[in-house]
Amino acid sequence: DVVMTQSPLSLPVTLGQPASISCRSSQSLVHSDGNTYLNWFQQRPGQSPRRLIYKVSNRDSGVPDRFSGSGSGTDFTLKISRVEAEDVGVYYCMQGTHWPRTFGGGTKVEIK
């Protein structure tokens, strides 16, 4: 199985400051169709997960442009350019290239 390793586990951030979350996979996430199915989800307290980014760097409709995704192969990053109070929650990466699908363990973003 592909292991998805996220860091850090917890990320205290000052409002208005940037934040960065790393996600590393144990195998390349490049699919035979040429796509890299690496997704990022945000889960606010008490809510269902919401997709922010798909295929490494594509932002979903309605997602603020302060969120960006980057990376390739086995090394990926989610960045928040300026953290706002509504960004508090847990962020997960997920690979959709290999079976079984696997998630990272999550990164809890909180305000300092």
Added chain:
Amino acid sequence: EVQLLESGGGLVQPGGSLRLSCAASGFTFSTYGMSWVRQDPGKGLEWVSSISDSGSLTYYADSVKGRFTISRDNSKNTLYLQMNSLRADDTAVYYCAKAWSSIDYWGQGTLVTVSS
């Protein structure tokens, strides 16, 4: 607007069975693979199972293989998860999710509690 509405969760004894349903609307259900993902309360996300658009292909996590069965009825726009031989470690919120490579929508979840 895409909507996924799960039902069928509840309290069940170890060794028992439950069938979860997910009513989908707002998109052409029959053209999308679908998935189930679960979450222990207060813990991370675990993929459980996925099914292709036609239902001909199914995939399972090792932790549920042989006990859970995913299926769909495209005429009713409904996804199912039949869960047998339930164990305490199956206790979780079960989410229905649209797609299987780039999950884009999630339901609100239904809680399954396995306890005597």
